[in-house]
Amino acid sequence: MNWDTVIGLEVHVQLNTKTKLFSHAETSFGAGANSHTTALDQGHPGTLPVLNREALRKAIQAGLALHCTINEYSRFDRKNYFYPDLPKAYQISQYHHPICSKGWLEISVNDPKRGEYARKIHLTRIHLEEDAGKLVHGQGGAVAESYVDLNRAGTPLIEIVSEPELTSALEAVAYLQKLRSILLYLGVSDCNMEEGSLRCDANISLKPEGSSALGNRTEIKNMNTFKGLLAAVEYEVRRQQRVLEGGGKVETETLLFDPVERKTRSMRSKEDAHDYRYFPEPDLPPVLVGKDQVDAIAAALPELPDAKRDRYQKDFGLSLYDADVLVSEKPMASYFEAAVAAFPAEPKKICNWITTEIAGTLNEGNRSIETFPVKPEALGELVRLVSEGAITGKIAKELFAEMIATGKRPADLVKEKGIQVISDDGALRAICERLIRENPDPVAKYRGGNKNALGFFVGAVMKETKGQANPKSVNQILAELLK
Ligand code: ADP
Ligand code: MG
Numbered sequence: 001m002n003w004d005t006v007i008g009l010e011v012h013v014q015l016n017t018k019t020k021l022f023s024h025a026e027t028s029f030g031a032g033a034n035s036h037t038t039a040l041d042q043g044h045p046g047t048l049p050v051l052n053r054e055a056l057r058k059a060i061q062a063g064l065a066l067h068c069t070i071n072e073y074s075r076f077d078r079k080n081y082f083y084p085d086l087p088k089a090y091q092i093s094q095y096h097h098p099i100c101s102k103g104w105l106e107i108s109v110n111d112p113k114r115g116e117y118a119r120k121i122h123l124t125r126i127h128l129e130e131d132a133g134k135l136v137h138g139q140g141g142a143v144a145e146s147y148v149d150l151n152r153a154g155t156p157l158i159e160i161v162s163e164p165e166l167t168s169a170l171e172a173v174a175y176l177q178k179l180r181s182i183l184l185y186l187g188v189s190d191c192n193m194e195e196g197s198l199r200c201d202a203n204i205s206l207k208p209e210g211s212s213a214l215g216n217r218t219e220i221k222n223m224n225t226f227k228g229l230l231a232a233v234e235y236e237v238r239r240q241q242r243v244l245e246g247g248g249k250v251e252t253e254t255l256l257f258d259p260v261e262r263k264t265r266s267m268r269s270k271e272d273a274h275d276y277r278y279f280p281e282p283d284l285p286p287v288l289v290g291k292d293q294v295d296a297i298a299a300a301l302p303e304l305p306d307a308k309r310d311r312y313q314k315d316f317g318l319s320l321y322d323a324d325v326l327v328s329e330k331p332m333a334s335y336f337e338a339a340v341a342a343f344p345a346e347p348k349k350i351c352n353w354i355t356t357e358i359a360g361t362l363n364e365g366n367r368s369i370e371t372f373p374v375k376p377e378a379l380g381e382l383v384r385l386v387s388e389g390a391i392t393g394k395i396a397k398e399l400f401a402e403m404i405a406t407g408k409r410p411a412d413l414v415k416e417k418g419i420q421v422i423s424d425d426g427a428l429r430a431i432c433e434r435l436i437r438e439n440p441d442p443v444a445k446y447r448g449g450n451k452n453a454l455g456f457f458v459g460a461v462m463k464e465t466k467g468q469a470n471p472k473s474v475n476q477i478l479a480e481l482l483k
Contacts, residue, residue: 001208001209001245002208002209003206003207003208003209003241003244004167004206004207004208004209004210004211005167005168005169005204005205005206005237006164006165006166006167006204006205006206006207006214006215006217007164007166007167007168007169007171007172007202007203007204007233008161008162008163008164008165008166008202008203008217009160009161009162009166009172009175009176009200009201009202009203010159010160010161010162010200010201010203011159011160011161011162011176011179011198011199011200011201012131012157012158012159012198012199012200012201013062013157013158013159013160013183013188013189013191013197013198014027014131014155014156014157014189014190014196014197014198015055015058015059015155015156015157015158015188015189016058016187016188016189016190016197017052017054017055017058017156018054019052020041020052020130020153020154020155020156021049021051021052021055021092021128021129021130021154021155021156021157022040022049022050022051022052022092022130022154022284023038023040023041023049023050023154024038025037025038025040025041025154027155027156028151029192029195029197030195031151033136033147033149033151034148034149034150034151035151036151037150037151037153037154040154041133041150041153041154042087042150042153043086043087043088043089043153048283049092049281049283049284051284051287052156055128055156056099056128056287056289057297058156058158058186058188058189059099059100059126059128059158059188060099060100060289060294060297061186061188061297061301062100062126062158062160062182062183062186062188063099063100063103063126064294064297064298064301065182065183065185065186065301065304066100066103066104066105066123066126066160066179066182067102067103067104067105068100068101068102068103068123068125068126069100069101069102069103070099070100070289070294071097071098071099071100071101071289072288072289072290072291073097073286073287073288074094074097074098074099074127074286074287074289075094075096075097075280075281075284075286075287076092076093076094076128076280076281076284076287077092077093077094077095077096077278077279077280077281078090078091078092078093078277078278078279078280078281079091079092079093079095079129079276079278080276080277080278081271081275081276083132084135084146084148085132085133085134085135085148085150085153086132086133086153087133087148087150087153091129091130091132092129092130092281092284093127093128093129093130093159094127094128094129095127095273095278096278096280097286098125098126098127098128099126099127099128099287099289100123100125100126100127101124101125102122102123102124102125103122103123103126104120104121104122104123105120105121105123105175105178105179105182106118106119106120106121106178106306107119107120107121107171107174107175107178108174108178108324109168109170109171109174110170111168111170119171121162121163121165121166121171121175122162122163122165123160123161123162123163124161124162124163125161126158126159126160126161127158127159127161128156128157128158129157129158129159130153130154130155130156130157131152131153131154131155131156131157132152132153133148133149133150133151133152133153134148134149134151134152135147135148135149136148136149152196158188160179162175164203164205164214164217168233169229169230169233169234169237170230172202172229172230172233173226173229173230176198176200176226176229177226177328178305180193180198181305181327181328181329181330182304182305183198184329184330185302185303185304185305185330186301186302186304187302193224193225193226194224196224198224199222199223199224200222200223200224200229201219201220201221201222201223202219202220202223202229202232202233202236203217203218203219204217204218204219204220204233204236204237204240205217205218205240205250206237206240206241206244206250215240215244215250216249216250216251216252217250217252218236218240218250218251218252218253218254218255218264218270219253219254219255219270220232220233220236220255220256220257220264221254221255221256221267222256223257225259227259228257228259231257231259231262232257232264235257235262235263235264236255236257236264239263239264251269252269252270253266253267253268253269253270254266254267254268254269254270254271255267305327305328305330305333308323308327308333309323309324309326309327310323312326312327316340316347316348316351317347317348318347318348318351322348322351322355325355326351326354326355329369331368331369331370332354332369335354335358335369335372335376336350336351336354336376337376338375338376338377338380339353339354339376339377339379339380339383340380341376341380342376342377342379342380342381342384343380343381343383343384343387345384345387346383346387349383349386349387350379350380350383353379353382353383353400354379357397357400358372358374358379361404372404373403373404373405373406373407374400374403374404374407378403378409378410381409381410381411382396382399382400382403382410383396385410385411385414389421389423389470390414390421391410391414391419391421392421392467392468392469392470392471393471394462394467395419395421395467395468396410398467399413399414399419419468420468421468421469421470422465422468422469422470423470423473425473425477428461428465428469428470428473428474428477429477429481431461431464431465431469432457432461432474432477432478432481433481435457435460435461435464436457436481436482439456439457439460442456442457443482446482447482454475454478454479454482457478457482458471458474458475458478461474461478462474
């Protein structure tokens with residue numbers, strides 16, 4: 001039997017506000033244990049939460065960017081459960097009335113089996129909630145020790161819940177990547193996955209191909225790498241398939257993925273909403289958001305990746321693929337735009353430099369484009385020099401390596417090194433004539449119909465001139481002399 005894979009993602013995103021969702025404690029990562037806590041974050045009775053206006057604004061920004069309905073009325077609920085990193089024994093979340101409902105985003109997928117395609121994935125909701133603290137497990141001596149660090153407790157989160165519409169591990173990864181890209185464009189989170197600012201739970205089920213009823217699902221908790229998500233979903237799909245084909249039933253449960261063993265294991269049986277005894281948070285009033293407030297936030301949204309991609313195709317004549325690559329990371333798009341501003345005539349050439357030479361160099365050194373030593377204006381200048389015929393493409397590549405090493409501007413390097421393109425026909429012609437005299441064999445081949453022999457002479461001229469000959473002139477002169 002063939003099976004359809006069904007995946008829904010729940011993504012937790014830490015908002016990058018200065019202070020916590022309900023207290024004035026700072027929200028920085030990596031500070032001394034419990035140094036960023038107030039009595040409220042420590043769960044002392046009698047303390048009162050106050051909603052952080054900035055967190056609400058960022059949640060609304062995310063909702064607008066993801067085409068959600070922003071609810072005029074939303075409310076906080078208590079989600080009750082016990083865990084040592086949650087001293088209050090409840091989390092303040094939004095269950096019955098989230099700040100955002102519905103919504104969608106578009107993913108583009110490159111699947112070796114299905115080809116390249118784009119599709120819309122719908123969201124169920126986005127709600128605001130507080131993060132829990134962290135348990136730190138000590139190495140201990142004879143007795144295992146665990147410590148509680150409440151620095152993270154109360155950090156504002158949005159949880160973005162998708163409909164069960166994703167149909168493969170690759171689509172799940174594309175969804176998470178697109179979500180991350182949009183949130184980074186908005187600047188509402190640093191989306192640092194290693195530090196846990198963006199983490200994802202994957203709900204997975206299988207159903208007989210074409211059937212409309214959803215199968216029993218399992219939920220894999222807390223993945224924070226794209227690779228981990230891909231491997232976990234692929235593993236879990238195969239596991240469920242084996243269970244179903246063996247005549248078994250998929251148990252509804254919560255799983256953890258072990259990235260080293262590369263398999264999932266059971267964490268607990270799945271709890272239902274009624275297990276949490278949700279009830280309206282009595283210490284916080286409902287949240288009322290006016291239409292003019294939402295309109296003002298909408299008007300101030302930055303240009304988002306999809307809009308930028310469309311604009312790059314229209315304004316710069318880039319292909320969908322090129323535009324998609326450039327806009328996937330906001331700093332790369334900004335770099336491209338600054339380089340094009342420095343030399344507007346050849347955006348496609350600038351794009352090529354960025355997506356090949358620069359992306360390659362960055363990958364090798366695991367560096368970011370924001371600290372790349374070649375500034376966008378310098379790249380624009382380099383492309384201009386080639387385009388004006390002042391240097392050849394070959395020399396441009398050599399200069400580029402030096403620009404990376406020294407941070408110097410290409411025009412300065414050209415002056416410093418006395419680089420000149422030899423376009424002087426007389427000088428080039430003399431070299432060509434001599435090379436033709438000295439190499440009768442390739443001449444005979446060329447004249448016998450092997451036009452590739454021309455390449456031998458072009459290469460020889462370039463070698464003699466240290467790559468400084470104007471390739472167009474060389475080709476012309478050679479073709480004429482060899483005729
Ligand atoms: P919770 O997991 O907290 O109980 P929900 O019931 O709202 O919350 O479901 C959470 C996620 O599970 C959503 O992203 C939803 O799309 C997904 N989901 C629900 N049913 C299935 C299913 N049968 N297969 C795969 N994903 C599912
Ligand atoms: Mg869940």
